[in-house]
Amino acid sequence: MKNQLIAGALLSIWSLTGCDEFLDAKPQQSLVIPNTLNDFQALLDAEPRYMNMVGNLALLGSDEMVLGPNVLTRINPEEKAMYFWEKEIYTQSDMVNEWRTIYSMIYYANLVIDGVEDFEPRDEVERLRANELKGAAMFSRALGHFSLMQVFAAPYDPEQTSLPGIPLRTTADINLQTSLSSTAEVYALILEDLEFARTHMQDKAEMVTRASKWSAEALLSRVFMTMQEYEKVVKHAGIALSIGNELMDFNTLPVGGTYTFPRFNPEVIHHARLLNNRMTFNAEQFVHPDLYALYDSLDLRKTVLFDSARTEGYVNLVSRYTGDYFDFGGLAVDEVLLDHAEASLRIGNEKEALEDLNELLRHRYVSGEFTELNLSGEPLMRRILEERRKELLFRGIRWLDLRRLNQDPAYAVTLDRSYNGSEAVLLPEGDGYTVSIPPNEYTLNPNLD
Numbered sequence: 001m002k003n004q005l006i007a008g009a010l011l012s013i014w015s016l017t018g019c020d021e022f023l024d025a026k027p028q029q030s031l032v033i034p035n036t037l038n039d040f041q042a043l044l045d046a047e048p049r050y051m052n053m054v055g056n057l058a059l060l061g062s063d064e065m066v067l068g069p070n071v072l073t074r075i076n077p078e079e080k081a082m083y084f085w086e087k088e089i090y091t092q093s094d095m096v097n098e099w100r101t102i103y104s105m106i107y108y109a110n111l112v113i114d115g116v117e118d119f120e121p122r123d124e125v126e127r128l129r130a131n132e133l134k135g136a137a138m139f140s141r142a143l144g145h146f147s148l149m150q151v152f153a154a155p156y157d158p159e160q161t162s163l164p165g166i167p168l169r170t171t172a173d174i175n176l177q178t179s180l181s182s183t184a185e186v187y188a189l190i191l192e193d194l195e196f197a198r199t200h201m202q203d204k205a206e207m208v209t210r211a212s213k214w215s216a217e218a219l220l221s222r223v224f225m226t227m228q229e230y231e232k233v234v235k236h237a238g239i240a241l242s243i244g245n246e247l248m249d250f251n252t253l254p255v256g257g258t259y260t261f262p263r264f265n266p267e268v269i270h271h272a273r274l275l276n277n278r279m280t281f282n283a284e285q286f287v288h289p290d291l292y293a294l295y296d297s298l299d300l301r302k303t304v305l306f307d308s309a310r311t312e313g314y315v316n317l318v319s320r321y322t323g324d325y326f327d328f329g330g331l332a333v334d335e336v337l338l339d340h341a342e343a344s345l346r347i348g349n350e351k352e353a354l355e356d357l358n359e360l361l362r363h364r365y366v367s368g369e370f371t372e373l374n375l376s377g378e379p380l381m382r383r384i385l386e387e388r389r390k391e392l393l394f395r396g397i398r399w400l401d402l403r404r405l406n407q408d409p410a411y412a413v414t415l416d417r418s419y420n421g422s423e424a425v426l427l428p429e430g431d432g433y434t435v436s437i438p439p440n441e442y443t444l445n446p447n448l449d
Contacts, residue, residue, distance in 0.1 A: 037119070037126065040112045040133045044140065047209045047271075050105045051140060054147045054329040055098035056274040057082050057435065058399035061426075063415050064291055065394070068284025068311060072419065075278050084417060084424040085432030094440040098151065101275060103169065106144040111172040112137035135200035138193035139211035139219065141169075143272075146190050146223055150396075153183060154434045155403035156226050161187070166437070167448060179447045180437075187227065194220050203243045208264050208271045208330075214243040215270035218331040221339045226400055233343035237336045244269065245333055247363040250300035260304055263323030272330035273322050274396060281325060286314040287393075294390050298366045301390065317394055327394045334360060334391050342384050350376050357384055360391065385411065403433055 034043060044051060059065070060082045072080060077091040089096070116134040121127040145168065149156075153165045161184035168181045168189055181189075198216040205212040217240035224232040246266045253260050264271060279285045287306060292315055295302035306315040321328035341356035357380070358372045375383055388401060405411040406428035415426040426432040442448050 034111070034115060035119070037129055037133060040115055040119075040137075043108050043112050044133065044136050044210065046108060050101060050108060052209055052272045052330075053101060053105065053275055054143070054272055054396065055102060055151060056277060056280075056327070056396070057096070057098050057151045058396035059274060059327060059394060060279075061085065061432065062396075062398040062402060063413070064288055064389075064398050065317075066286040066288050066314070066417075067279060068282075068286065069419075071279045071282040071284040074282065079277060079279070082435065084419070085415075085426040085430065086424075087431055089435055090439060095438045096435075097275060097277075099148070099438050099441070102144045102148055106141050106169045107172060107174070109137040109141040109144065110169060113141070114172045131200040132202065135197040135216070136205075136211040139197040139201075139216050142190045142193035142197070142223075143219060145169075145186055146219070146226075149183075149186055149190075150226070150400055150403070151435050152437055153186070155407070156183065156187070156228075157407065158228055167441070167445065177445045177447045187223070190223060191220075194223070208268045211270065214240055215331055217243065218269045218336050221336055222331070222400070225339050225343070226404060228404065230343040230346040233339050234347060234349075237340035237343065240269065240336045241333070241340060245337070247333060247337070247360065249363050249367075250304055250365075251367045253300070253304050255300075255303045256307070258307070258318040259324055260319035261321055261323050265321060265323070267333040268321060269331040269333060269336070271322075272328075274327040274329040276326055280327065283310050283316065285316065286311070287317055289314070291389065291393065294386060298369045299364060299390075300366060301364055305393075320394065327396075329396055335395075335397065338384065338388050338391060342381070342388070345381055345384065350380065353384065354380060357387065360387065364391075406433075 034040060057079070060079055067075075067083060072083075075083075078089050078096045081089040081091055113134055116130045116137070119130055121130055145166065148166050154160075154163050157163070161182065163183045165181045165183045165186035167178045168186060169178065170189070194216050197211060198213050198220065201211060201213045201216065203213045205215075208215075217236045220236035221233050221240060224230070224236060248261075248265060248267055274280075286309055292302075292306065305317055305319050307318045308314075309316045320326065321330070321332055337356050337360055341353045341360075344350075344356065345353035354373065354375065361373070362370060373380075373383065385401070385405070389398060392398065402413060402415075406413065412428035414428060417424045437448070
């Protein structure tokens, strides 16, 4: 209970001040303590701070964008080091924003989990709601741990699950020190959390900022894609699509504007955004020319998503699933459909994979001009992977795909960047795919050594 008092006080400080440094404030146990179901819901609804955010380092490291010289002088040294895949990323600070923010989300999720476990429901209605809130908190904890693993741990390899992962946080006790868990241990908790979430929440939430069975199934699809367990991808992507599979018809969307999509468009399963920084709003955050070249003249994404940049020869991404200028980091139907397509093909179901792909492209190409694809085998796989790159851009998903696909020489990619006469290269198995844990974490938590 003492730890919950501390946690409640921290929350009160944050909600009253809105200060980014609230974790540094000394808590006062006399402040209001969250102990009702409505209190726990309010914790989970802390959007856009912490509960609906994921990191942006995956976007910085991938091959989806080019940053111009103006923005490169404005982003912080850690972000610039990630962009150029430098081995030493902690050049100025020893705690990157991504680490701090996502562990804050995990902290709040644990605060709800701990609180619900102490809560004594008065009737069946309260018992069911308490379990649903616990499931929502477990979804957020799973999302947080999974997101951190994609940056601060080596790419998942089914043959090397004993490799170091990250510190697991399973309680809101801020004084508890933890050791470094293995990859297998981290993924076991992620899957355990999501299994509870999918079985204790309603199919859809009142708002897509909240977790639901729909979002838990979609996240399970993403997790199992990373783990390369494709039969399980088909299972959970299929369940998610059975709950909701609506795609926007891009023929009905305005062309040539910005912020084309509504804030919570019909494809959004769970709303979240990438952490913003100075590159988010900069006109020199360009779409990589190689990516833009993949869109043909009949592909409506070419006109809906992009606009000419001020710099000749480049384009900017101007429409995102957040509905504004923040990069989308949540879960959406298009991703799940492409998961289902790739995984179906990998387990030998070409017909279903092709149907999934054609279903997506019918909603993305000029009406009456799209001829359904009739591909199979390797050409079908390459087209599905190409569509993942074209459809899911600027969401951090490309980084996940690179880490997974680079393990197969047939799909491995070498990345390169040029700037100021120098060139940076990231090989398929390069160290740049793993960021070291912040040094300050070892100081605060000696058990990690």
